Amino acid sequence: MRFLLIACLFGLVCWTPVHAFETTINPDTAALVNGTVITTAEYRIERSRLLRLRKQKESDLEQITLSMLGREALENLIGRELLYQESAKKGLRVPAASVEAEVAMLRGKYSSAEEFTFSLEKMALTEQALSRQIEQGMAIQRLIEAEFGAKTQVSESEARAHYDSHRKDFLQPVRIRLSHILAAVEPAADDLSKEKARKKIAAIRQRITGGESFSALAGESDDASSNKKGGDLGYYSPGQLGKSMEEAAFSLKAGQLSAVVEDRFGYHLLKVTERKAETPLPFETVKDGISKQIQRERTSALMTPFLKRLRESAKVEILLGSED
Known part of the structure; x- marks a missing residue:
């Protein structure tokens, strides 16, 4: 108002x-x-x-x-x-x-x-x-x-x-389109449960590096919101992800697979499917x-x-x- x-x-x-x-x-x-x-x-x-x-x-x-x-x-x-x-x-x-x-x-x-x-x-x-x-x-x-x-x-x-004298203030930040595969585990889970989830995600990573499809294997993810979309999470800009996820995701080139990433939801594999450079608005x-x-x-x-x-x-x- x-x-x-x-x-x-x-x-x-x-x-x-x-x-x-x-x-x-x-x-x-x-x-x-x-x-x-x-x-x-x-x-x-x-x-x-x-x-x-x-x-x-x-x-x-x-x-x-x-x-x-x-x-x-x-x-x-x-x-x-x-x-x-x-x-x-x-x-x-x-x-x-x-x-x-x-x-x-x-x-x-x-x-x-x-x-x-x-x-x-x-x-x-x-x-x-x-x-x-x-x-x-x-x-x-x-x-x-x-x-x-x-x-x-x-x-x-x-x-x-x-606008002309403050162009750095009017930039569309870098954006990535991110997919993931999640092996979920509760933060308070015991060591045995965490190790089981870690082994699960490591085995999936090995299958991907062996030639299997990331999007197909994403159907095995514990994240129901993305597993039916090939693991697609949509677009992100810096500051929109948790620290560990952001550091890993924004270090990837388009098409590159991450190492295993741990956060409060469990263990992830990340893949950037598209990367858009910073552009002037x-x-x-x-x-x-x-x-x-x-x-x-x-x-x-x-x-x-x-x-x-x-x-x-x-x-x-x-x-x-x-x-x-």
């Missing part, structure tokens, strides 16, 4: 000087922004969002890291509220029907109403809170478009210039992404002083207790 652009911009908010001061702690209020309440519930939701975004667990972090994360979460909310208030001053209202349409679109991505509700509960959100976030985000997006839209447009010639296929990237960078650069001005003229009261 368009309003999600806002999430990318709030890294700019942190550590800005504030008109902030401690006062009597209100357990339900994290901060006041020109008199508007940011609740501790909203603060905790935002902090949880940052943890999910970074794939971190609160229990794994030191207290100083948690404190910095909490400050960032609160700064995000304060910055968002300042932008939302500015959008209201400029009359950039979002019709309720537009918000409802966005919520309906999100709901439609789930197989049932129960799954949608469960997903919200995991994020500590109610549908009402979600609707508010969406309305706020859409209003801020309208503000950004009104303030910066004309200044951040990217022409095709600018996108082309970026055509400009037409990447120009939209380039334009969006440049536009985001320009918007971020303009947002920094804009948000700083809003913050300097605002009355922000931090009410969050130290235990939060």
Whole structure:
């Protein structure tokens, strides 16, 4: 959704000087922004969002890291509220029907109403809170478009210039078409079971080097998903296979048979049936992404002083207790 652009911009908010001061702690209020309440519930939701975004667990972090994360979460909310208030001053209202349409679109991505509700509960959100976030985000997006839209447009010639000067960033990586034969064994299997699987795959390799067909012998593989296709696994690029499989597979030439490769599934024989070299991606296929990237960078650069001005003229009261 368009309003999600806002999430990318709030890294700019942190550590800005504030008109902030401690006062009597209100357990339900994290901060006041020109008199508007940011609740501790909203603060905790935002902090949880940052943890999910970074794939971190609160229990794994030191207290100083948690404190910095909490400050960032609160700064995000304060910055968002300042932008939302500015959008209201400029009359950039979002019709309720537009918000409802966005919520309906999100709901439609789930197989049932129960799954949608469960997903919200995991994020500590109610549908009402979600609707508010969406309305706020859409209003801020309208503000950004009104303030910066004309200044951040990217022409095709600018996108082309970026493409020409960063060609190494627009390459289709090497791809191989890989087939395998698997003698499966559980990671926790005893030595006898592992030795039996190793002997099985070694015997199959000997038959292949003796002239038998790889694809025919793949029918004996313990991998039911590939044994009916001659062992074909499809195309892979670097980073898509486990370490041992990748090292072996990408060292092979087309038509070459590997030595026995062990991984958590058991013992494999690999064969690369096709190898496609690294090739440049055509400009037409990447120009939209380039334009969006440049536009985001320009918007971020303009947002920094804009948000700083809003913050300097605002009355922000931090009410969050130290235990939060």
